[in-house]
Amino acid sequence: MTPLAWMAWTWPTAVFFIAIFLILVSMTVWEIRRPGGAPRIGILRFETTRGDRLFVSLLGAAFINLAWLGLVGPTLWWALGISLLYALCVFRWV
Structure with missing residues (x-):
C-alpha cells in the first residue's frame, strides 16, 4: 500500500497539488x-x-489541459507547455 492510497491519489495528482501550493507560497x-x-x-x-493574474493563469491552464485531454x-506535456506560455502572456499583458 502506497502512502497516498488513503485518498486514492496518484503521484502525478500529488505533484500537481504540491506545485499549486508552491506557486501560492512563491506569490506570498x-x-x-x-x-x-x-x-x-x-x-x-x-x-x-x-493574484488576479495568477488566478486567470490557473483557470486558463485548467481549461487548456481539459481541452487537451478531450481532443x-x-x-499532457504539450498542454503543460501551452499552459506555461499562456501564464507568461497573462502576467505580461493582462
Missing part, C-alpha cells in the same frame, strides 16, 4: 518582499493585481 513571498504589486489595466481593460489524449 513575492508580495512580502515587494508589497503592493501595483494594480494595472491590461488588454482586458480592467484592473488586475498579481488529443492523456499525454
Whole structure:
C-alpha cells in the first residue's frame, strides 16, 4: 500500500497539488518582499493585481489541459507547455 492510497491519489495528482501550493507560497513571498504589486489595466481593460493574474493563469491552464485531454489524449506535456506560455502572456499583458 502506497502512502497516498488513503485518498486514492496518484503521484502525478500529488505533484500537481504540491506545485499549486508552491506557486501560492512563491506569490506570498513575492508580495512580502515587494508589497503592493501595483494594480494595472491590461488588454482586458480592467484592473488586475498579481493574484488576479495568477488566478486567470490557473483557470486558463485548467481549461487548456481539459481541452487537451478531450481532443488529443492523456499525454499532457504539450498542454503543460501551452499552459506555461499562456501564464507568461497573462502576467505580461493582462
